[in-house]
Amino acid sequence: MKDGEFVELRNAVRFPLRLPIEVKGNRSFEAEMRDISAGGVLFRVDSDVAVGSVLEFTIKLPAGELGTPEDVEVACFGRVTRAFREDEHNMVAVTIDEYRFER
């Protein structure tokens, strides 16, 4: 146990950005982001995703909205910490354990 290890959740501001998510791997399904912070992301999925699943995903920040010459990609690694139903949809909360700006 690393008692001093700290993740971004401490002051995580949430951004209600709704973005499409595509799952690639053994199976694929559509998903939609509901909000995101440095600590985690919440999205709606059309399939079951098990709590504890380890995920690798890439966020593409569009140049037009970011104000940069090119799109910016952020590679994220995390775990599914919650899975619940909301308004007949499957919702999945993923904690972001690590992230890296891709260049």
Next chain:
Amino acid sequence: MAEPASGGSVRILVADTEFLFRVGITKIFAGENDLSIVGLAGTLGEALKTVTELAVDVLLLDTRLTLTPAATVGEVLKYAPSLKVVSVAPQPNEQETIDLLRRGVSGIVSRDIDPELIMRCVRKVNAGEIWLDNQGVNWLIRAYTEQASQTQEAPRARLSDKEQLIVAGVVRGLKNKDIANEVGTTEQVVKNYLRKIYDKLGIADRLELALYCVENRLLDTVPTPKPRAYVAAAGVGMSVRVYSEEN
């Protein structure tokens, strides 16, 4: 996720520095058919070992077991994401309450809580609710309000020209050293600027900064020090690809 216990009772692990408290809680819950003590731990190590070896629904965690209770809760939930953690503190304070909630605690109680209330707390958090006393709720609302007001102030007006240049470097994925070269300063100066920027905008790190820039279009008019060829964005908004490696 933990499988339901036979009979549907809530499986509780009590991790506390005091033997008498552990015994006392056991006696309180003994007469309840839906509450079952599955383990007692006197140290953090014992508690972690138990949550990884046994099916536990709710952990009653004495905050005195660790010097950093909030970080400990975060670590415990990494081992057992579906676990509900109730922190038991001698006298919960505001900052600790907010930190614990941010790290995923489901309930915060004081050590002198009424026996009936601790049982109700365990049942409620197991059902997915958050348990706080009135003081805790007030602190939470205040923290939420302060955070909301920080992000509402006109963001671009807060940053100087140099700060905006540094932000532009960060969201392009540049390291501090590279930003320093572009801006014409030292790496330490860039770090100092970033700390100031984070405080101004009420954010914590580079990812939040990038998301903040998207949401507020912070860099619409800021030129990069070395203009690069424009590449059309693919589609509208963001796209996320998720590579699932389910256990």
